[in-house]
Amino acid sequence: MADTVQYLKMNGLGNDFVVLDARQKPLKLSHDQVRWIADREQGIGCDQLIVLEHSPLDGVDVFMRIYNAEGGEVDACGNATRCVGYLVAEELGKKAVTIHTNAGLLNAELKGDVVSVDMGTPRLAWDQIPLAEEFEDTTGIELQIGPIDAPVLHTPSVVNVGNPHAIFWVKDLDAHDLARLGPMLEYHPMFPERANISLAQVMGRDHIKVRVWERGAGLTEACGTAACAVAVAAVRKDLTDREVTISLPGGDLYLEWRASDHHIIMTGPYELDGEGTLPAELFEESAA
Template identity: 40%
Template sequence: MIDNRSSEKPILTPEQAVKWCDRHFGIGADGVIFALPGQNGTDYTMRIFNSDGSEPEMCGNGIRCLAAFLSDLEGMSRTKNYYRIHTLAGVITPQLAVDGVKVDMGLPRLLAGEIPTTLAPADAKVINQPLEVAGKTWDVTCVSMGNPHCITFVEDVAAISLESIGPQFEHHPVFPQRTNTEFIEVVSRDYLKMRVWERGAGITLACGTGACASLVAGVLNDKCDRTATIELPGGPLEIQWSEVDQRIYMTGPAERVFTGKY
């Protein structure tokens, strides 16, 4: 997280962000997030550079951490417990809570043209569609949370060879902007296990937008309820797909690891 409030452009280049993310020669991270001035009436703007230098539209875990970071920056001057943050995926509203940060992640986008993917016509949904990857047919469901996700349900998520299969999903030609890929094991209707290969970052301990997309896919395939705990290697997230307003709400922790000056 970088305090970038004094400039409308990130103070690092994508190439510099790659070096910072290197876990051997840099700080070590899945990506660098910049807290920029707000635009169009928002409180702040979020920009992200992945560990490979690419720029994603959104990061669910990242915006949750950004809210906690902004709260620390504002300190006693903070006058409210939520922020309206401009992202490339639209305006996202995280709310500070006693047990973490709750984020209104907005509406899931389900049409193939919105994701985007060529697995179906642009105005059709991609639910439980077959996809050939790594010499195997996978049944996949595609969801956009402002960024693309391909979700597949498996018997044992721990048995998936992410390092070999993940890149083949990410760069499959049916995803013109590449894709994040979530492998989901259904433990019960309110508890799912998830492992993720993130577009531009590879294997990560958690993916907030991926957890949201996975719950949506679970509901669309009648495998889970509209509220469930998603267990990720980095810890659990509570995800709700509201029946009232159809928006996705994500709740999880955000902890400061260390601070430094650049």
């Protein structure tokens, strides 16, 4: 008989997660198990599954493993980092914690009802995104959707903030069907590791509205790493200042791309929605 596995349900601006704690008992999940948990009709339902583990590094509070809804691992998730930062800070009675991810170490600081996360420095070279072709300037690469003389979307900025992002600058977010365009862009041959796709409308030097098609998850209410990527790309194109509000369907994130060390600081809310127990039969085959 498989042991019962407890879970927490959390969200950051509507970008929602199932969080499992594997620090006391290791938990190895198959693609099928992850997909079942993420399934909103048959399972629990979430954009990403988060598994907390012990970090092998000294002085680090937790390792955060991230799975997308398709069942594969991803390296970074900004909204999940804020949620986990809150959980671990509360558990340890600390204001600041260090979270180990496949993308590196992230520092999270609890500030009342928001968490600030130092997301590190962006990677901007074409082979760090990565792209299938070499581009000297990644503030706008040669890629377009639609007719050559009247493209629907074109010349995206590309940034890697632990995962690859392509940002298309538009005049009107509502004029584009991201649910239709997102899949073809995510899987475009230009992106050998696929990409998160954002549409960004600049509202002013301190404000951008964004919609995101998240790699492996689809349309999402919010994406923290996308907000980071948009903020960096906007500064590089001199569209905004270094401190900017990113408005997503689920709410606002506050970004600063510091000039002093080029670190990206993301600040936003977290929510604990509830808890439950995963069905034992989900683990019976793997326990046999």
